[in-house]
Amino acid sequence: MQEELTPETIxxxxxxxxxxxAAWLTAGAVAIVMAFGSQHVLPLLDGMLGPLKHHVTAExxxxxxxxxxxxxxxxxxxxxxxxxxxxxxxxxxxxxDALWYPGSMLFRILFLGWYVALLHTLYQQYFQFxxxxxxxxxxxxxxxxxxxLLADFTRWLSHLIRHKVPLFWRFHAVHHSQRNLNLFTDAxxxxxxxxxxxxxxxxxxxxxxxxTVVILLWAIFETVYPKFYHGNIRLNLGPLRYILxxxxxxxxxxxxxxxxxDKNFGFTFSIWDRLFGTHYKDDNAYPETGVQDEAYPxxxxxxxxxxxxxxxxxxxxxxxxxxxxxKRGEH
Ligand SMILES: [Zn+2]
Ligand SMILES: [Zn+2]
Numbered sequence: 278m279q280e281e282l283t284p285e286t287i288x289x290x291x292x293x294x295x296x297x298x299a300a301w302l303t304a305g306a307v308a309i310v311m312a313f314g315s316q317h318v319l320p321l322l323d324g325m326l327g328p329l330k331h332h333v334t335a336e337x338x339x340x341x342x343x344x345x346x347x348x349x350x351x352x353x354x355x356x357x358x359x360x361x362x363x364x365x366x367x368x369x370x371x372x373x374d375a376l377w378y379p380g381s382m383l384f385r386i387l388f389l390g391w392y393v394a395l396l397h398t399l400y401q402q403y404f405q406f407x408x409x410x411x412x413x414x415x416x417x418x419x420x421x422x423x424x425x426l427l428a429d430f431t432r433w434l435s436h437l438i439r440h441k442v443p444l445f446w447r448f449h450a451v452h453h454s455q456r457n458l459n460l461f462t463d464a465x466x467x468x469x470x471x472x473x474x475x476x477x478x479x480x481x482x483x484x485x486x487x488x489t490v491v492i493l494l495w496a497i498f499e500t501v502y503p504k505f506y507h508g509n510i511r512l513n514l515g516p517l518r519y520i521l522x523x524x525x526x527x528x529x530x531x532x533x534x535x536x537x538x539d540k541n542f543g544f545t546f547s548i549w550d551r552l553f554g555t556h557y558k559d560d561n562a563y564p565e566t567g568v569q570d571e572a573y574p575x576x577x578x579x580x581x582x583x584x585x586x587x588x589x590x591x592x593x594x595x596x597x598x599x600x601x602x603x604k605r606g607e608h
Contacts, residue, residue, distance in 0.1 A: 360511065
């Protein structure tokens with residue numbers, strides 16, 4: 278029988294947990310008020326966003342907190358009920374990847390946006406004849422489906438290429454270096470990996486740019502869903518796994534050893550892997566994750582304030598690896 282909670286039975290060590298829960302529920306209440314009171318918040322936020330408007334739409338900023346609140350709550354509960362590994366939710370790995378989250382956002386806002394704008398200008402000047410104009414006559418629903426599928430396919434293909442080209446892999450390996458997958462691991466992406474991915478995806482996306490129909494719910498889903506499947510969760514989503522990437526299938530993608538490696542490249546949909554034969558056959562496999570490189574910086578056992586050093590070393594590591602390989606004359 279469960280012990281009844283009275284002030285006497287709640288030990289003093291439990292209080293930080295209750296305070297955290299109270300803070301979390303307050304954050305949830307604020308997120309709900311923001312989402313449902315959006316008609317008052319939107320005009321205010323629109324004015325405040327100023328130069329960031331190209332990167333963060335006011336609508337996304339208003340509804341994302343609620344999506345994040347639901348995501349974090351669900352991942353937390355699932356990690357407690359059906360974990361793959363015995364690891365604390367707030368592990369050293371969690372704090373390391375949480376550090377990558379604002380880092381990655383800043384890089385995308387301050388640099389990647391400019392880089393993509395430059396590619397855009399080049400395309401408009403020299404390659405506009407490649408644009409497939411006929412798409413603009415399609416029904417909006419069809420354009421949305423085509424755009425969502427095309428965007429996901431380009432992610433799958435660019436991901437495959439970043440695994441197969443050794444130079445690209447050096448930078449993508451930073452994402453794979455995490456041994457304790459957690460919901461923030463999707464933010465652990467090297468800036469050069471971001472740029473390679475953006476470059477590889479640019480041309481097909483521009484050719485079909487007339488298909489773009491922005492649907493807010495889908496945009497938010499695509500942002501939070503990768504966090505869900507990076508969680509430490511023993512779940513393959515049953516029949517949904519034939520369409521969607523799952524925590525199980527993406528764990529296989531992060532596996533450190535053969536025969537799991539170089540499988541399951543999907544971002545949202547698992548259909549491309551199943552179509553092109555890169556799907557790993559066992560949908561119940563939960564292998565260990567990481568990269569086979571003893572020199573890789575790891576954060577295991579570090580407390581939150583010592584994490585910045587590992588973050589910097591992870592940023593530098595691919596360059597060191599490339600220069601060492603070049604000196605030895607390897608490829
Ligand atoms: Zn990968
Ligand atoms: Zn991943």
